[in-house]
Structure formats: C-alpha cells, structure tokens
Amino acid sequence: MGVFTSCCIIDDDEFFILSSKNTLKQVDFSTNILYYTNGQKALDGLVGLIVENIKLPTIIFLDLNMPKRDGWSFLEEFEALPEDKIKHIQIYITSSFISPSLIEKAKKYKLVKDYIVKPLTEKALLKITASQKVT
Known part of the structure; x- marks a missing residue:
C-alpha cells in the first residue's frame, strides 16, 4: 500500500531512477511513483496536476545537475507556485556531490x-518514513 500516497523522482540518470524505484518498492515507501528526466518536464507535469486539481506527491527526490532546467531552477519556479498546492510537499535533494556549500544552499x-548523497538507500528511506507524519 505504501507509507506515502505518492512520491516523485526528478533526475536525468535513468539508472538512478530505476534503482530508486526498486528501492522505494522494497521498503513499501509509496503507492505511486512519478518520475521526470529533467526539471522542465517535472515542472510542466506537476503544474499539469495542479491544473487538473490532482494532489501533488508528498515527497520529491530532486537531482541538482540536469539538462534543460537544473534542480536549483526547478526549486525557484516550484516554490513560486500557490502555497496551498505545495505546502504539504517535502523535497529531498539527491546528489552525487558532497559539498557543504551545496548543502547550505539547499537549506535556504x-x-x-534534507540533502541525500546518492544512491537512494533503504536506510535513507526508512529514516524519512520514521521522521515523517504518515500521509
């Protein structure tokens, strides 16, 4: 059934998407898993859900380095959406880079x-579920 109704992966690395989906399923993290291969497709898709009055995923795993629209640009646009549509969402940056400056920037x-260093592991997912109010 999944701890969360839905989650979303935004990453241009198809292997990361596939392995993350498998890990999400192993820990029964989410009933529905959306994924987008760049920030622009994600923004378009998520805005489309808002237009259709469909609740957005509770959890978003966001890569920073992607073509067309990177994670930072996605965050800027996404946080400008109507607050009543996005206030329930928690974004987890997923990156291969371990950089204190990137972690500090993400906190803004x-x-x-949180900031998760790839890969997305069962341990990281269980930490999220343990620290969250189940939706």
Whole structure:
C-alpha cells in the first residue's frame, strides 16, 4: 500500500531512477511513483496536476545537475507556485556531490527537507518514513 500516497523522482540518470524505484518498492515507501528526466518536464507535469486539481506527491527526490532546467531552477519556479498546492510537499535533494556549500544552499529553500548523497538507500528511506507524519 505504501507509507506515502505518492512520491516523485526528478533526475536525468535513468539508472538512478530505476534503482530508486526498486528501492522505494522494497521498503513499501509509496503507492505511486512519478518520475521526470529533467526539471522542465517535472515542472510542466506537476503544474499539469495542479491544473487538473490532482494532489501533488508528498515527497520529491530532486537531482541538482540536469539538462534543460537544473534542480536549483526547478526549486525557484516550484516554490513560486500557490502555497496551498505545495505546502504539504517535502523535497529531498539527491546528489552525487558532497559539498557543504551545496548543502547550505539547499537549506535556504523552504520545501527542502534534507540533502541525500546518492544512491537512494533503504536506510535513507526508512529514516524519512520514521521522521515523517504518515500521509
């Protein structure tokens, strides 16, 4: 059934998407898993859900380095959406880079909950579920 109704992966690395989806399923993290291969497709898709009055995913795993629209640009646009549509969302930055400056920059965004160094592991997912109010 999944701890969360839905989650979303935004990453241009198809192997990361596939392995993350498998890990999410192993820990029964989410009933529905959306994914987008760049920030622009994600923004378009999520805005489309808002237009259709469909609740957005509770958890978003966001890569920073992507073509067309990177994670930072996605965050800027996404946080400008109507607050009543996005206030329930928690974004987890997923990156291969371990950089104190990137981690500090991520903390400046109100929806960013944490910074996870890839890969997305069962341990990281269980930490999220343990620290969250189940939706």
